[in-house]
Amino acid sequence: MEVELVVDAHAVLGEGPIWNPVTEHLVWVDIMRSEVHEFDPITNIDSVIQIGRHVGTVVPRQCGGLVCAVDDGFVAVDDDGQVTRLAHVEADIPTNRMNDGKCDSSGRLWAGTMPYDTVSPGVGALYRLDPDLSVHTMLRGITVSNGISWSLDDTLMYYIDSPTRHVDVFDFDADLGTISNRRVLIDMIGEIGVPDGMTVDAEGYLWVAIAGGGQVRRYAPDGRRDRVIKFPASLTSACAFGGPHLTDLYVTSISLSLSSHDLEKQPHAGGLFRTRPGPRGLPSKAFAG
Secondary structure, three states: OOOOEOOOOOOOOOEEEEEEEEOOOOOOEEEHEEEEEEEOOOEEEEEEEEOOEEEEEEEEEEOOEEEEEEOEEEEEEEEOEEEEEEOOOOOOOOOOEEEEEEOOOOOOOOEEEEEEEOOOOOOOEEEEOOOOOEEEEEEEEEOOEEEEEEEEOOOEEEHHHHHHHHEEEEEEOOOOOOEEEEEEEEEEOOOEEEEEEEEEEEOOOOOEEEEEOEEEEOOOOOOOEEEEOHHHHHHHHEEEOOOOOEEEEEEEEEEEOOOOHHHHOOOOOEEEEEEOOOOOEOOOEEOOO
16 A cells, blocks of 8 residues: 655654644644644645644644643644643643543543653553543553544543553443443554554544554454554554545654664654555544633
């Protein structure tokens, strides 16, 4: 399958792609450079907004602009790039930062934390930012909070704590925004790489970026592996469907921690890639607050 490099960004830690249906841009972040990127597939221009804080994820906001999970909580970014604090999270733990996240069907933003050293076990948590800007702790004992998505019928939530090498699934109450009955859906122990960012397509299949594997894998709702797409960057980090018909799969990547030898072999590490795998994606959910 053809894979196209659309932005040779050399991102340090590219993450969190999401299609903004209002602007028809692909929004993504470079965490360690504190950057929010907006890629316009019509002009092929990738614009950068400097947030001033390490930014783990970004989502559109229903009332306009964007909402980001940053190192110590949540902020809003308006169309002029002005940053406004919405809520603090773990502001008293400077060794942690917020990482991947996504909005559920009610416009609540779920995002989790992780240690900067990436290895301190169980020091992170998963949080939910509600439209009234209240923050709720949904899960503790997390090491690297990563991909999150929901089933087509909105009764299941899929979740990745990367070092476990699992994709877990919870029962999800869409009305209350609660999760329960955690169990393993996909076990990747013994395989190359770790699961990172994730999305769900219009057929209910899961697409999981494999950091260290240089690939994105598609899994059936029952956990069966369906296909693998390889990329010319070993640290594929997250994926999202975009484009006017949601047929383009965008994939971010990382250059951080690669040796000079690795970078010689992967000159486009940290780039934003695109492929057209056949299945369509689902419309992204905006933050409702």
